[in-house]
Amino acid sequence: xxxxxxxxxxxxxxxxxxxxxxxxxxxxxxxxxxxxxxxxxxxxxxxxxxxxxxxxxxxxxxxxxxxxxxxxxxxxxxxxxxxxxxxxxxxxxxxxxxxxxxxxxxxxxxxxxxxxxxxxxxxxxxxxxxxxxxxxxxxxxxxxxxxxxxxxxxxxxxxxxxxxxxxxxxxxxxxxxxxxxxxxxxxxxxxxxxxxxxxxxxxxxxxxxxxxxxxxxxxxxxxxxxxxxxxxxxxxxxxxxxxxxxxxxxxxxxxxxxxxxxxxxxxxxxxxxxxxxxxxxxxxxxxxxxxxxxxxxxxxxxxxxxxxxxxxxxxxxxxxxxxxxxxxxx
Amino acid sequence: xxxxxxxxxxxxxxxxxxxxxxxxxxxxxxxxxxxxxxxxxxxxxxxxxxxxxxxxxxxxxxxxxxxxxxxxxxxxxxxxxxxxxxxxxxxxxxxxxxxxxxxxxxxxxxxxxxxxxxxxxxxxxxxxxxxxxxxxxxxxxxxxxxxxxxxxxxxxxxxxxxxxxxxxxxxxxxxxxxxxxxxxxxxxxxxxxxxxxxxxxxxxxxxxxxxxxxxxxxxxxxxxxxxxxxxxxxxxxxxxxxxxxxxxxxxxxxxxxxxxxxxxxxxxxxxxx
Numbered sequence: 141x142x143x144x145x146x147x148x149x150x151x152x153x154x155x156x157x158x159x160x161x162x163x164x165x166x167x168x169x170x171x172x173x174x175x176x177x178x179x180x181x182x183x184x185x186x187x188x189x190x191x192x193x194x195x196x197x198x199x200x201x202x203x204x205x206x207x208x209x210x211x212x213x214x215x216x217x218x219x220x221x222x223x224x225x226x227x228x229x230x231x232x233x234x235x236x237x238x239x240x241x242x243x244x245x246x247x248x249x250x251x252x253x254x255x256x257x258x259x260x261x262x263x264x265x266x267x268x269x270x271x272x273x274x275x276x277x278x279x280x281x282x283x284x285x286x287x288x289x290x291x292x293x294x295x296x297x298x299x300x301x302x303x304x305x306x307x308x309x310x311x312x313x314x315x316x317x318x319x320x321x322x323x324x325x326x327x328x329x330x331x332x333x334x335x336x337x338x339x340x341x342x343x344x345x346x347x348x349x350x351x352x353x354x355x356x357x358x359x360x361x362x363x364x365x366x367x368x369x370x371x372x373x374x375x376x377x378x379x380x381x382x383x384x385x386x387x388x389x390x391x392x393x394x395x396x397x398x399x400x401x402x403x404x405x406x407x408x409x410x411x412x413x414x415x416x417x418x419x420x421x422x423x424x425x426x427x428x429x430x431x432x433x434x435x436x437x438x439x440x441x442x443x444x445x446x447x448x449x450x451x452x453x454x455x456x457x458x459x460x461x462x463x464x465x466x467x468x469x470x
Numbered sequence: 471x472x473x474x475x476x477x478x479x480x481x482x483x484x485x486x487x488x489x490x491x492x493x494x495x496x497x498x499x500x501x502x503x504x505x506x507x508x509x510x511x512x513x514x515x516x517x518x519x520x521x522x523x524x525x526x527x528x529x530x531x532x533x534x535x536x537x538x539x540x541x542x543x544x545x546x547x548x549x550x551x552x553x554x555x556x557x558x559x560x561x562x563x564x565x566x567x568x569x570x571x572x573x574x575x576x577x578x579x580x581x582x583x584x585x586x587x588x589x590x591x592x593x594x595x596x597x598x599x600x601x602x603x604x605x606x607x608x609x610x611x612x613x614x615x616x617x618x619x620x621x622x623x624x625x626x627x628x629x630x631x632x633x634x635x636x637x638x639x640x641x642x643x644x645x646x647x648x649x650x651x652x653x654x655x656x657x658x659x660x661x662x663x664x665x666x667x668x669x670x671x672x673x674x675x676x677x678x679x680x681x682x683x684x685x686x687x688x689x690x691x692x693x694x695x696x697x698x699x700x701x702x703x704x705x706x707x708x709x710x711x712x713x714x715x716x717x718x719x720x721x722x723x724x725x726x727x728x729x730x731x732x733x734x735x736x737x738x739x740x741x742x743x
Contacts, residue, residue, distance in 0.1 A: 158737060158738055159736070159737055200738075203738075206574060207574070207735075208570065208573060208574060208734075208735065209735050209736075209738060210732070210735035210736055228576050229576075231574065231575060231576040232576045235574070236574055243566065243567035243568050243570070243571055244568070245484060245487070245568065247487045247488055248483070248484065248487045252483060252487070255480075255483075256480045256483060256484060257571070257575070259476040259477060259479060259480035260476075260477060260480060260572070260575040260576070260577040260582075261575055261576060261577075262472075262473045262476060262576065262577075304571075
């Protein structure tokens with residue numbers, strides 16, 4: 141009888157607690173629960189997002205998958221290999237790139253850094269040199285490949301760190317805020333690289349505060365709060381499930397009590413702008429731009445501008461986070 | 471095995487780049503140890519050659535042999551102290567973040583620590599070794615029982631030094647007080663290991679403390695083989711003790727690494743306590 145192993149990262153009932161001392165080194169011991177019963181799957185060939193507000197447990201989850209942390213309970217496997225008992229085999233299949241990361245050796249050149257890490261990952265000798273050239277080209281560092289990293293700019297160093305994360309051609313790439321601090325063109329190039337890697341079969345687990353990035357890249361998103369699962373699905377499914385609203389922003393150049401009364405009737409927010417105009421913001425599931433504009437004109441107001449923003453993943457995450465907080469305070 | 475060798479090569483490159491940023495490195499590799507040797511020699515010579523001292527320590531009566539004694543001490547000390555320095559530098563990788571990348575990689579932890587120390591040895595000690603051998607030959611103070619005893623001398627320095635390096639690296643990567651450890655392993659290493667004075671001249675308690683440091687045994691073996699015409703059979707007890715001490719240091723390093731990494735995985739902090 142053979143047991144089939146799913147080609148994926150599987151996180152099951154993961155709980156991670158850190159020991160803490162409340163008052164200095166002699167204070168009472170306690171525990172801080174960073175992840176609480178989390179389940180998630182990262183199959184190959186898909187970019188999976190992990191979202192949540194600060195302190196939600198995203199980095200702890202990623203570090204646990206990366207074998208840098210050990211689960212307090214629960215289990216994490218990579219292609220069926222346990223991250224605790226088969227850590228060394230897991231490390232060959234994964235790599236981690238953290239945002240703002242400049243963790244490379246400054247007294248070595250870019251090429252030497254990649255060679256160094258290629259040796260640590262035991263990349264076959266014949267493959268290592270061409271792969272280093274490819275990676276340097278990928279992150280746009282070919283011209284400075286043989287320059288000491290201490291002469292690199294911050295962005296160049298960060299790009300080298302990204303190349304470092306790809307040196308072992310990982311089956312699973314863990315990206316913790318990978319575009320943090322990158323210039324827009326470089327961030328865009330990195331997104332293209334990540335998308336291409338996923339197309340070629342790499343499983344990617346991505347956390348990012350740039351939700352537009354997650355929306356652009358991720359086929360599936362997990363939303364967590366305080367280490368607990370809140371919701372999961374595609375970005376479109378999450379937006380639909382949270383019933384998030386489109387946002388209408390209407391500028392009234394001749395505000396009056398009558399226009400304010402219209403805004404109140406529609407349940408919109410009012411804000412007086414420095415120019416003397418009034419900004420009406422309405423969040424609503426339906427397209428209320430027409431009726432609102434007509435009512436304002438009927439009340440004697442002049443419309444200076446109208447902007448309609450469709451619901452975004454950010455709105456969905458905020459709605460989920462708000463819901464989670466309200467549930468916690470009930 | 472081939473992966474381990476590749477880790478050694480990688481660490482050797484890293485150490486080379488760390489040390490050879492500027493040509494001035496020759497000062498720390500040769501000029502500084504030679505200055506220390508000269509200072510020690512000219513401080514010790516008036517006392518050592520005085521008749522009461524020479525009666526207890528006959529070697530001291532001959533200035534050339536005294537210089538050879540101190541030169542071998544300086545050489546062996548350079549081997550071991552280069553490892554203290556490299557361990558101190560490795561501990562900085564905690565703050566630069568590269569240490570986490572080492573732990574993220576599939577490279578064996580003990581292999582990494584050994585490779586880091588061996589890389590430092592390779593970069594640091596070769597120039598002084600060449601200088602010392604040339605100087606001893608020039609002074610005519612070498613007294614070696616067989617040509618292959620040079621190999622024994624090399625191994626008596628290399629194996630304990632590598633084990634010492636792995637032990638220190640393991641200790642310092644998990645220590646928040648690396649500066650403190652660096653300080654206590656500098657001057658005491660000179661003193662308790664008999665770098666400047668023969669081991670028998672030290673107080674009994676210091677001799678016991680010195681026995682814990684592999685430099686002590688290495689010095690006895692190096693001086694015995696190079697200056698005292700000792701044979702392999704005569705040095706066998708010392709070499710065996712050195713081997714045991716090296717094995718103990720490696721076992722301790724492996725244990726520290728296992729405990730340190732397990733604790734770091736549990737607490738999220740690199741530290742032993």
